[in-house]
Each structure stands twice: as C-alpha cells, then as structure tokens.
Amino acid sequence: MPQAAQRAIRRDAQEAILDAAEQVFADNGFHGATTRAIAELAGANAALIHYYFGSKEALFETVFARRSDAINAERRNRLAALQAAGQSAGQSAGAPTLEQVLDALLRPTVALGHDPARGGAHYARLLVHVAAGTDARSRRLTGASYDAIARLFIDAIAAAVPGLERASAVHCYLNTIAIGIALMAPTGRAQNLMPRQPAPRQDPRQDPGPDAAPDDLDRVLARTVRFIAAGIRAMAMAPTR
Amino acid sequence: MPQAAQRAIRRDAQEAILDAAEQVFADNGFHGATTRAIAELAGANAALIHYYFGSKEALFETVFARRSDAINAERRNRLAALQAAGQSAGQSAGAPTLEQVLDALLRPTVALGHDPARGGAHYARLLVHVAAGTDARSRRLTGASYDAIARLFIDAIAAAVPGLERASAVHCYLNTIAIGIALMAPTGRAQNLMPRQPAPRQDPRQDPGPDAAPDDLDRVLARTVRFIAAGIRAMAMAPTR
C-alpha cells in the first residue's frame, strides 16, 4: 500500500513544521516568530507552510490546539476516573479529594513541560504567551480551549472543599493555573535564585538541581499540590469579602 | 524661569511617549508593537521616539525600568519598615510575620494593577510578557530588576517560617510571584468563569463584580495573602523531596 507509506511520510513533514513552529512561537511569541525561521528549523521550504496551513495565523492556531486538546482530554479522563472510582466505592465515599482533583488538573501540563520525550516542552512557554496576551487571538484561543475544562474543575474543587464559596473556587482555580503555568515553563529563574551552592556538600547524589529532572515529576507535583491545597482550604475558612 | 517651564512641557512629551509605549507594548508585546502606533497614541511624531530614546529597544527598557524601579523601591521600604518595627519593639518581637512579608511583596504590584490613578495598569500586562519571555532581553530585564529584591524576600520568607528549607523558600517565592503577576494583570478571565449570574439576587449592592474595583485592594490582598501563607506553611511541614 504505497499510498499509506507516502501518507506517513507527508504526515511527518507536516508534523516537523508543527514541531518547529511550536518552538519558534514559544521562543518569540506570534509576532516575533517568522515563517522563514520556522521553515528553516523544520528543514522544509518556506512556501510549504502556506501550502499546508494557509497562513501564519492558521499555523499558530493549529499548533496551539494540538497540545491543548490532548491536555484537556487527559484532564477530563483523569477527573472522570476519579469520580467513577468514588461512586463505585460506596456512595458515601463521594467526590474525589482536593488533592486528587488538583493532581488531575496539573499533571497533564506539568508532565508536558518536564518530559522531553513527550515533545511538548516548548508548548509550555507558548501557552504562557497566550495566557499573558490580551489581544483578540489570545483570548479567543484560551476561551475556546480552556473555559469548558475550567468550569469542570471549578465544580470539582468546590465539591471537594465543603464551605468553599463558588466565587472563591474561581479564584482558587485561577491561582492554581497561575502556579501551574509558571511551573510547566521553567525559565531557569529558580536556579538563579537558589542559595549560593551549599558548598560543603559531601554527597553529590543529593542535589539533582532545583528544577526537576523528568523523573522528579511526582515529587514536583506532590509539593505543588500540597501548597495549593493548603491555600484553598484556608480560603474556605474565611469569607471572600 | 522659562527654561524650567519649557523643561516641564518637554518632560510631559517624553512621558506621554512612555505612557503610550507602556500600553502598546502591554497589548502586543515587543515585536507586536510598532513605533508608529506608539507615536500615534502619544500624539507625537514617530521620529521623536528615536530622538528621545534612540531606538525601539531602548524605549522598551526605559518603560520597563520606570515602573519596576518604583515597585522595588516601595517593596524595599515596606520590608525595611517592618523589620525596623520588629527590632524597636523588643528584640524578642523579632522578624515580621509571613503575612506582613507577603503584603509588602504583593501590595506595590497589585496596587499598580488595580488603581488606574497610578497609571500603571498597563505595566502589569507588560510585566507578564517579560516574565513569560525566554529571549535574551526578557531574561536580562527580569534579572537586572528583580533578582536582588527576590533574594531579599526569599530571606524574609525563610526567616518568618521556622523549619522552611532555603530551597523551599525559593519555590514559595516563585509561587507567590506567579499568583501576584496573574493577579495584577486582570485579563477578564475571572468574569468569564464566574457562576452564571446568581440570578435571584435581591441586593445588587452585594456584587461589585468579581475582579476588584480599586477600593477592593485591601480585600483582594488579604484574600491572596491568606491563600499563599497557608501554602507556604504547608511546605514547611514536609521535606522538599
């Protein structure tokens, strides 16, 4: 079946452009990136970008949607699994715990940022640009991709913390996302701020570096979830205003 | 003294360009902004930007430094005042509390974002762009303007929370900044995610809107400080790894 083989090759060419675009957009933002730089990094001809995607704008949206769809599908699946487990284990087991909800929310994004094998390390920084942007494109993309999942997890957070007002749950969700985005896009700032080499250290194995290596994912997540969960529970003990 | 009067007028022209540049850079990022758009918004001639500032690049750095210097000076003063008060009130009173430190850290930025009278609402979004950027300019600007103050407050956080490891204090600081930046640059996302008009509301005075009005500054700050302080204290109770 030669057609399938050829299709496979072509698919690789398109994905090479998508991967290159992801990196160049992440490094420079939409306006700072050029289609020529993307084509060069992809090892493709500059005209192919317009042949495949029609425009720089459409390429950007394709790059963005590719990862965000995967992230949100995984978030949805993890949350659904937690809720199903809670129901099957006797109805009094009830809703998943706050820590479980936060893990389901953060793990797909943080894993993407920390695991180079998944190829999405650059998307993390791309997402920061879009989240920061106030232009029409940025708001449209975040709204279209993340509003629905946001409402889902705001509900789950509210359900996991008795006494948490709905408005407070929204702020807690936004705080969570703020930390999560900063966490998934390591800018190297943590290293700069770390204490000056705790010099007289005897066991070098102890210090794999402040920013997590891929296998530190669980540890980074656990630490961050603990931080956020404590903050959210503190919000439930006091009125919003 | 005509020279002084003329100087005053000129100073206004330069500041008009700075204000316009702040807004246009905040809306579109460095590459998305054009000197023509800045000049038009400032009501000035496009060539004046180069006459006053030399280049688009230099203008950007001037805009950035103007506010960050003011923010960090205020942070430094507030922290010093807290520490001086702690010392004068008997040596056992000791270091300022965690809540006091967080307030000193966040108040100057959040106030800037929420008080239109201070004219810095746009800088908040500009800072988000720079904080998100991984290019050389962004890293140089954040490092030059914010690394020193970061170390100061990391020390203060560590001093306020017994048992908090130094490395944990760095992560706590970064979490604080992540929330603070998101907080000072309202993108309107909170409104979108708020519950669908709790419709049968009898008293309209109760809902001034989810994003704070200027006079809500203290309330927003108190809520955020409570969230973060609880998260930081939770970090002190468990090892980093």
Place this chain on the structure above:
DNA sequence: GTCTATAGTTCGATAGAC
C-alpha cells in the same frame, strides 16, 4: 526640538516552473 520624506530591511504570501 519637531516635522516630512525616504532609505534600507524584512516580512507574509503567492505565482509559476518542475
């Protein structure tokens, strides 16, 4: 100091050969 006019680049996009 402030303006007009424009030089010199670089960009996104496309036409057309193969």
Place this chain on the structure above:
DNA sequence: GTCTATCGAACTATAGAC
C-alpha cells in the same frame, strides 16, 4: 507536492528642512 523567485506591504531608523 515541492521548489525558486518575487511582489507588495510594513517595519525601524535616519537624513535633512524648518
């Protein structure tokens, strides 16, 4: 499908009149 060549637009920056 893939390439070369190039168009037209928009940009930063500057030269020079006033």
